[in-house]
Amino acid sequence: MQVRRLAAWAAVPLVATLGLAACGSGDDGGSGESNPNATVSIQIGEPQHLIPTNTTETSGNQVLSALFTPLVDYDAQNKPYEVQAESIQSTDNTTWTIKLKDGYTFHNGEKVTSDSYINAWNYGAYAPNGQGASYFFEKIAGYDDLQSTDPDGEEGPQKAPEPKAKTMSGLKKVDDSTFTVTLSAPYSEFKTMLGYNAFYPLPNAAFSAPGVIKDGFEDAIIGDGPFKMKGTWQHDAKVEVEKYDAFPGEKPKVAGVEFRIYQQLTAAYADVISDNLDVVPTIPTENLTSAASDLGDRYQQSPASSFQFLAFPTFDPSFSKPEVRKAISEAIDRDEIIKSVFKDSQQSARSFVSPVVAGYRDNTCGTACVFDPAKAKSEYTAAGGPAKIQISYNGDGGHKDWVDATCNQLKTNLGVDCVGTAEPKFADLLDKVEAKKPVGMFRLGWIMDYPSMENYLGPLYTTNGSSNYYGYSNPQFDALVKEGVSAATPDEAIKKYQAAEDILANDLPVIPLRFGQNNFGYSSKVKNVEIDLFQRVNLTKIEAVS
Amino acid sequence: MFRYIVRRLLQMVLAFFGTTLIVYALMFAGQGDPIQALAGERPVTPAQRAYLTETFHLDKTGVGGFFYRYFDYIGNLLKGDLGMSLTQRKISDMISTAWPVTLKLALIGIAVAIIFGVSAGVIAGIRRGGFFDNATLLLTLLVLGIPTIVLAPLAQYFLGVKLGWFPPTAGAQPSFYALLLPGIVLGSLSLATALRLTRTSVAENMRSDYVRTAKSKGLPQRRIVGVHVLRNSLIPVVTFLGVELGNLMSGAIITEGVFNIPGIGFNLFRGIRTEDGPLVVGIVSILVVVYLICNLVVDVLYAVLDPRIRYV
Numbered sequence: 053m054q055v056r057r058l059a060a061w062a063a064v065p066l067v068a069t070l071g072l073a074a075c076g077s078g079d080d081g082g083s084g085e086s087n088p089n090a091t092v093s094i095q096i097g098e099p100q101h102l103i104p105t106n107t108t109e110t111s112g113n114q115v116l117s118a119l120f121t122p123l124v125d126y127d128a129q130n131k132p133y134e135v136q137a138e139s140i141q142s143t144d145n146t147t148w149t150i151k152l153k154d155g156y157t158f159h160n161g162e163k164v165t166s167d168s169y170i171n172a173w174n175y176g177a178y179a180p181n182g183q184g185a186s187y188f189f190e191k192i193a194g195y196d197d198l199q200s201t202d203p204d205g206e207e208g209p210q211k212a213p214e215p216k217a218k219t220m221s222g223l224k225k226v227d228d229s230t231f232t233v234t235l236s237a238p239y240s241e242f243k244t245m246l247g248y249n250a251f252y253p254l255p256n257a258a259f260s261a262p263g264v265i266k267d268g269f270e271d272a273i274i275g276d277g278p279f280k281m282k283g284t285w286q287h288d289a290k291v292e293v294e295k296y297d298a299f300p301g302e303k304p305k306v307a308g309v310e311f312r313i314y315q316q317l318t319a320a321y322a323d324v325i326s327d328n329l330d331v332v333p334t335i336p337t338e339n340l341t342s343a344a345s346d347l348g349d350r351y352q353q354s355p356a357s358s359f360q361f362l363a364f365p366t367f368d369p370s371f372s373k374p375e376v377r378k379a380i381s382e383a384i385d386r387d388e389i390i391k392s393v394f395k396d397s398q399q400s401a402r403s404f405v406s407p408v409v410a411g412y413r414d415n416t417c418g419t420a421c422v423f424d425p426a427k428a429k430s431e432y433t434a435a436g437g438p439a440k441i442q443i444s445y446n447g448d449g450g451h452k453d454w455v456d457a458t459c460n461q462l463k464t465n466l467g468v469d470c471v472g473t474a475e476p477k478f479a480d481l482l483d484k485v486e487a488k489k490p491v492g493m494f495r496l497g498w499i500m501d502y503p504s505m506e507n508y509l510g511p512l513y514t515t516n517g518s519s520n521y522y523g524y525s526n527p528q529f530d531a532l533v534k535e536g537v538s539a540a541t542p543d544e545a546i547k548k549y550q551a552a553e554d555i556l557a558n559d560l561p562v563i564p565l566r567f568g569q570n571n572f573g574y575s576s577k578v579k580n581v582e583i584d585l586f587q588r589v590n591l592t593k594i595e596a597v598s
Numbered sequence: 599m600f601r602y603i604v605r606r607l608l609q610m611v612l613a614f615f616g617t618t619l620i621v622y623a624l625m626f627a628g629q630g631d632p633i634q635a636l637a638g639e640r641p642v643t644p645a646q647r648a649y650l651t652e653t654f655h656l657d658k659t660g661v662g663g664f665f666y667r668y669f670d671y672i673g674n675l676l677k678g679d680l681g682m683s684l685t686q687r688k689i690s691d692m693i694s695t696a697w698p699v700t701l702k703l704a705l706i707g708i709a710v711a712i713i714f715g716v717s718a719g720v721i722a723g724i725r726r727g728g729f730f731d732n733a734t735l736l737l738t739l740l741v742l743g744i745p746t747i748v749l750a751p752l753a754q755y756f757l758g759v760k761l762g763w764f765p766p767t768a769g770a771q772p773s774f775y776a777l778l779l780p781g782i783v784l785g786s787l788s789l790a791t792a793l794r795l796t797r798t799s800v801a802e803n804m805r806s807d808y809v810r811t812a813k814s815k816g817l818p819q820r821r822i823v824g825v826h827v828l829r830n831s832l833i834p835v836v837t838f839l840g841v842e843l844g845n846l847m848s849g850a851i852i853t854e855g856v857f858n859i860p861g862i863g864f865n866l867f868r869g870i871r872t873e874d875g876p877l878v879v880g881i882v883s884i885l886v887v888v889y890l891i892c893n894l895v896v897d898v899l900y901a902v903l904d905p906r907i908r909y910v
Contacts (some may be wrong), residue, residue: 100636101684183651184642199645287687287695288860289770312769315868318751322766326759479634597761 070303087598091294092307092330092578094589095320098288098313102270104252105176107182113249114333114588115311118293119275120252121156121301125242130410130503130540130585132244135301136164136276138229145238145538152229157301158255159280166231168253168276174198174219175263176250185250187518188501191242193222193234209327218263221525238538240545241504248502252276278304278592288313304579305595329574331589335571337450347573357408357500358568359401359508360581362443362458362493363522365485366561370438371493377560378420379432380441380493383465384458386565393454397571401564404556405508406500408585409545417564418557425465432466440469442492446481447474453527469561485521485590496521496562503585505549509533514554599901603894610890617886618675618879619668626664628804632873633658636684646764654684654876671876675883683869692865692877693884699772700854700861702844706774706781711788716835719796723831724799724823734797738790750783750856770880780857783784784850788842795838799831833903840896843891 074123094195099112104120106111123140124132134140134305138151175181177189179199189195197217222234235242255274260266271284278301279293279432294308312329314320317336323329325346335343335351343351363372371377386400405412415421441462445451452474459470473492484491498519501506511517514533515525529552536548570583579597582590622880633650642650649658658666674681680689722731741749757779758766764779803809804827812822850863862881869877900907 106905166702179645180649182646182653184646186645187643201644286770287692288864289695313860314767314858315860315864316855316858319754320765322759323858326762326766328766477635479628479631482634483631 061363089307090596093310094310094331105185105250108184110587116249118279120277123246140243145240148233151190158276159274162255164276165228166225170223172254186252190237191235194220240539304592305498330578331574333572353571354583356568356570357499359406361562363562374438375435379428380422381563382424384429389457398566401567407504409503411505412493444473444491444494446478529555621882622879635873668685680880681876684874689880696861696865707785707846710785711792716793719793722797723800741790746852780853784853803827840892844892848885
């Protein structure tokens with residue numbers, strides 16, 4: 053799918069490991085008894101949107117996770133299991149039958165039916181609604197009929213015509229609690245995808261007419277989750293939710309949650325250490341060094357899905373030889389940079405997919421990711437690598453320190469001239485890359501949409517991948533990923549994906565650098581704080597301490 | 599006086615349209631890809647791009663496009679509609695929630711500057727060269743030398759977190775107490791300047807002929823300072839404080855960020871960062887009005903303080 057926002061501040065540093073704290077997942081914060089009548093407060097940024105199909109960033113996602121119940125969630129192995137769905141089955145991986153559990157209601161009392169899903173998904177996929185997550189529905193048959201292309205391009209005076217259809221032909225209602233989804237091609241991991249927030253249902257009350265969402269619904273959204281909205285979304289201030297008593301699923305252990313909106317993480321951190329705020333899901337870089345002494349064992353880490361890498365413009369002749377790319381990779385001491393720049397808050401990466409997905413293998417990059425300056429230099433000279441290397445990055449994301457450190461290593465170890473070039477914004481960097489301007493190597497990051505190897509391999513490395521900005525293309529790789537997508541079972545798919553990943557180690561279109569981690573802290577008023585792979589606090593686990 | 603005020607008000611209308619035109623032109627010229635800026639590092643889907651482009655007339659480019667969008671904006675503005683921000687919220691809503699809290703903050707800041715700055719300045723001016731004078735000079739030098747970006751987190755850490763005298767952040771609906779610390783931080787820079795201005799002005803006036811005359815007539819010190827000296831010394835201070843109120847309203851960007859106050863400064867910063875032209879122009883338009891009114895009030899206050907100043 054697409055590069056999730058590795059927001060500037062989240063991208064680099066947010067994640068710190070204290071080697072010794074080694075990821076205990078939030079056990080206790082205080083010794084007091086759990087108090088089910090208390091509310092907890094959690095830091096978020098101002099959500100961009102709260103309509104599920106328009107929510108593509110972490111803050112909105114965190115709020116929606118309180119208000120909605122997903123069809124599937126992920127277990128400790130990051131494999132999907134049914135939550136609101138009774139069963140999700142398919143015999144051919146093309147037509148999927150989704151049965152819903154009985155007893156779920158929206159917060160206005162409306163029953164959750166197959167129509168709740170079908171209407172919400174059709175709304176999300178219909179192009180003129182401009183929903184940010186609409187691309188999640190592109191695997192469903194009939195999605196193309198809901199799109200339309202501007203006949204004279206975006207800049208032209210003509211408007212895009214209305215799409216052919218308003219509903220996807222692949223969605224069929226069987227009865228009130230059953231519907232079928234037909235995909236345009238077989239996809240064995242469709243069930244995994246359904247855990248993403250774009251697939252939440254919407255009640256009839258959301259629509260003022262078929263396919264039109266009521267004005268003001270977003271500010272007082274009605275979901276089907278463990279919490280219901282209390283009042284309305286107070287922009288830039290907070291979103292408050294309270295326990296929904298008629299919720300049939302696993303009940304939360306707190307009476308409500310206040311999602312408090314902060315503009316700066318440092319302010320949230322100051323509030324957490326003085327017990328004015330309960331959870332800060334990311335500790336600001338400035339405070340990483342003092343967090344252990346400020347918070348003690350209330351400062352914790354958990355795995356995250358982010359993946360940082362350096363990309364080669366493979367269309368540029370100076371980087372077209374894999375030998376050159378390998379030599380550059382071998383000249384970079386990842387561990388040293390993580391220690392000196394990131395204060396051990398991230399982990400070094402030597403694979404092309406994150407450790408959080410099923411099928412991950414350690415060190416698939418092989419010798420190319422082993423730091424060996426002597427070998428690197430001789431290989432680099434032999435392959436005739438360029439005498440001058442440029443590394444481009446977006447200057448608003450806090451990447452300067454590690455890019456400069458990397459450049460210094462290349463200077464020392466390869467004897468080349470190296471400069472880091474900052475573009476003002478990520479959009480400027482992408483513009484230049486897309487126009488194939490000489491930017492040299494450039495940094496990119498990735499956060500997954502759903503836990504699957506395909507969500508890394510497809511968008512990042514296939515020829516038409518949505519985030520393959522470096523022009524890497526290998527037909528054999530594309531074929532293996534495609535075979536994986538249409539494989540009969542997830543396990544068979546993983547075998548294909550792993551074979552594809554092995555090709556990457558040979559071609560090395562990008563240099564894997566770091567895997568991210570959640571670094572979070574909480575006050576002495578809460579316990580059992582867990583942060584999942586999507587940087588969300590687990591709201592059914594968290595408890596207030598009285 | 600009445601004619602003067604009317605004339606000034608008419609000038610304000612002109613200044614208002616002039617500034618909005620310039621700010622709009624600057625935002626337009628500096629605009630890269632606002633839709634991408636809004637989305638951060640996530641690529642925008644074609645459908646969403648088409649939708650936003652159409653909603654905000656972003657397909658209108660070049661000089662013609664600029665005037666189309668500017669007149670569209672002004673037309674709506676005259677109807678009392680500030681338009682929509684790129685985040686698809688009404689700008690009038692955003693400003694009306696952000697305004698009161700920033701105003702409170704600025705008023706606390708200016709009050710701190712007046713109460714502490716002016717009174718300390720008067721004392722320092724009277725006892726020129728004394729211990730108090732030198733001590734305040736040194737202190738203000740220190741305050742003027744520390745930028746807010748350092749001062750605000752330091753105050754938050756020591757007074758808010760370590761000592762716990764104040765809440766570390768204020769939030770969206772803060773109590774007066776919660777706003778006190780950010781207000782003091784915000785006002786400290788004006789305080790230092792106001793103190794120095796008052797001190798110099800008072801010290802100078804203390805040596806003037808009319809003070810000597812008043813002394814020789816046997817007037818008590820309290821009356822000399824309170825009525826004669828203060829009235830003359832306050833003219834430069836009032837000028838400064840009048841303009842400073844406008845400054846505080848817009849200059850609260852850092853303080854609001856550190857203390858988590860979603861006010862005007864924060865919204866302005868967000869607007870600039872996301873290339874949100876309508877939002878920036880909307881806020882700037884209102885700030886212009888605030889500045890103009892502050893200036894008018896200052897000019898009128900002159901006449902009150904010094905009867906020799908008369909406007910025709």
